[in-house]
Amino acid sequence: MDASSGLWGAVVAAIGLLSLLVTGRRGPREVPPPAGTAQDPTPEQLQVSPAIWKDMRGEIRELRTKVDHLTDVVEQGSTRERSLREHLRMAMKVIRRANRRLRAAGQPEEPVPVELIPYSLD
């Protein structure tokens, strides 16, 4: 066995890639069926048929996909909200600066919109 052979290097590199694919595709284990399903029959316990359990797991998978999608939507919304808040703070700063200049010039100040007051940094 010649360790400097490119073939062995290629084999090792393939193992690395394989580990990525195998691990990446295998996510967290499905939650095991609760005790009392048909696979684990215990007297005096409610039994659930495998078909019902399979159907439930399908539903759970579907719900997980929906939750992932909603998480995406919420994160996008949060990012947008942060950006809008930042813009409002900037608007407040601009108005305050303009009013300071108006005051200095001896002219009446522009009224600050009530909605902007919470975003004042002062």
Add this chain to the structure above:
Amino acid sequence: MRAAVRRVSKRLGRRGRILLAFGIMQVLYGVSIVSDPRYGIVRGVGVLTHMQPMPFWGAIWIVCGAVALAMAWEIRSSRDTWGYGAVTVPMALWSGANFVAWVSSEYPQAWTSVFTWGAFVYIAGIVNRWPEYGRRRANGRE
């Protein structure tokens, strides 16, 4: 401060915390390989350096570690699994390369690295199968 740590911890979850640790380890290890690799490391991965120079493999460690660091914050375990996939790549490469060096007698002491890195791959694979307990929140708040 304690509340902030708790919030970050809640955000990461147990999967994210372990992925973060793997990420930090791999980035630092990659930097050490790129800057000044130890003799034993170079000797153990001869089969890889025959293909590409050491800085290339160091960059692989850093990139995979960076993917793990990024994925640690991912609250969807259907996606952070690719972070676990990324962390196994360089460790599997190292274990495999040291295995070749060991069985070819080019570096008989390489067996320690075979099992060390192999165990890390195994641990990452096991943790990747863990479901997240509780719920990870985008802002870490209850």
